[in-house]
Amino acid sequence: MPLTARVRTRDGWPVAHAVVTLTDAAGRQVLRVEADAEGSVHDPAVLAPGAYTVIVTAVGHAPAAAGALVTDEAAGVQAGTVTLARQGGAELPPPGPWTVDPAHSTVAAVARHLGFSSVRGRFTDYSARFEVAADDVTASRVEAEIRAASIDTGNAARDTHLRSADFLDAGRHPSITYRSTGLTAAGPDRWTVHGDLTLRGIRRPVDLDLTHLGTGPDPWGGTRAAFRATAELRREDFAMHYNQVVQAGIAAVGTTLRVELDVQAVRGTSLPAG
Template sequence: MSLSTWKVDTAHSLLEFSIRHMMISRVKGVFNDFDATIEANPEDLTNAKIEFSIDINSIDTRNKDRDDHLRSPDFFDAETYPKMTFTATSIKKTGENQYDITGDMTIRDQTKPVTFDITFEGKTKDPWGNEVAGFSGSTTINRKEFGLTWNSALETGGVMVGEDVKINIEIEAHKQAE
């Protein structure tokens, strides 16, 4: 089956992350503005072309001071590096509707290979007859590998911010007219 172009419906999609805070809890956040170029047969992603671009300034952890700190040079340095990107380089089918999608993730000026565990959730038609496909997935990255090294020691031992960042995605994509 040939590849089709799919547009991510950001109103029905989610790009979220979580990270340990003060060694005892997790802080969650989202990126509200992102875009993707997807050329795929959703029922067989092995030949898909996938690129994501995330607007760093759209970070939202429900706390303005924390969001401003995350945008600062201590973390993302959004003024210098306004986008985070991911470009798939290898896609392997690992089971029924399951894939490992490996690609180059760039945060700040660091590009590293990252693998997402992705599930094709299915395909349907919306009330207007348009084809819609759903995908979910996750990965964990070490933020220090991408130059996000700021931290603060805690008086009781340990550090303020963990190193591992869990990323979850929920994508609804609409097939574009050919």
């Protein structure tokens, strides 16, 4: 068993086609092997006893290196599991397409009311997809569409008013859309998503503060990832000027909205039943 290794991300996902290089004590390259689609390496070459350095590299990931000592030709180098971090130290789910599952996600907006309390609403009809880029994770893309008329605050009269031209103007502008323009790492599991939000037919740049909460298997045989994201919107940026002034000059509705997203996404382009 001369050289074996398993290359994984911090979340335990295989790093397909990572390259494992073995150098001797003089720094000369002795062996160079590409991992398979499951991130596994096995090369039968016989290695002479001595000290070696195992170097593992992969596009979009920071390299890793470790020392190895071969005392017996039959034993070789068993590198075990080598963990690679995303370039820059930030993690996202495995590359490829992902589809947001509305049944296990929440798209909410919070507004200040009377200057001292909050009113919370949520949208019940929306779809979203994103693509995690393999080589340069900052090139990942997000697209979402929300049906404006699906706003639900738990009060029918208020919801009707929110759908009117005073606020969402859902009759003339039935869709709210968001399309990303870039991604910036803000920490090991945090990102800033840069994008354009179109609301009431008006497009404005809006950044989302995104946290990756983890990735793992689901009960239906798929893979899921969870995220939390927030953003602040100014109503006037989208021509929502309606307000009432109550006593002491306090506005009935705050000038800003806080968007709160709790999202589950399924790996792939379709959603499972259940």
